[in-house]
Amino acid sequence: MSTMTVKRAELKPGEVLCSYCTARCCRYFALPIETPETWEDYDHMRWYVMHGSCAIFVDEDVWFLMVYGDCKYLLEDYRCGNYEDRPQICRTYTTDECEYDNDGTYDRLFETPEQIWEYAHAVLPPKKKKKKKKSATEVSHQKLPIVHI
Template sequence: MITVAEHARKPNRDELPKGANLCEYCTGKCCRYIALPIDTPTKWKDFDEMRWYLSHKDISIFVEDESWYLMVHRDCEHLLEDNRCGIYLDRPQICRDHTTDDCEYDDDFTYEKIFENDVQLWEYAEVVLGPKRVRERSWGVLPIGG
């Protein structure tokens, strides 16, 4: 049996009692973000569009298994304080299809690549595509071309 002190430290999957409901020990990771696939950037215009995404709050972009994703860091409106679903019996199908078999319970959110702001992404683009020429305007510096 897991003690209260051990419960405060999230136990590893293999430390849980056989048949235990994994969600009882979870922090609700799967209910705290949305990840949507996006096209792999191949030119400056693609990176510039992604730069716009990253200019907004609570957004990041990550790469996993060579696929690119836009991540929106926002809790589900139905997530309760105990990390359970407030509409469990009437939850969306995507939630019904989700299982704990391969969920991110044990993951520490490590990705092949992650970009948390537009500067990180732009620096990566310069490594991949080469330095971007810029032209200056009286109100700032603009990238040239697309």
């Protein structure tokens, strides 16, 4: 693997962009998730991020759960150690629009539960306070209505 940075447009015929990359596409995966709309949705996202090695990002109005982790077949030179038997998703992936020269910015990126909660507070209506349930002692001291027959 070369340590030289090459722009896509500078590739010579027959050269492969992957020869200049550190396998960004093999170091995480991202799954689309539903756009959060409620306090419960944001609370679930906080839970995801609390487990570490993941983040939530938004790109072009689509929300994603990003899970960090190198593919178990990624070699030290950033090549695939399972190339001949790699999954279909790897076979169909192309460098046409890969992240090689992507600046790594998203519309929104949440890496901590606190960031998610702060955003939820900014975009959602205030949480309704739950009515406190009365204890058995409080209930027994309440006066019951008088019923006339």
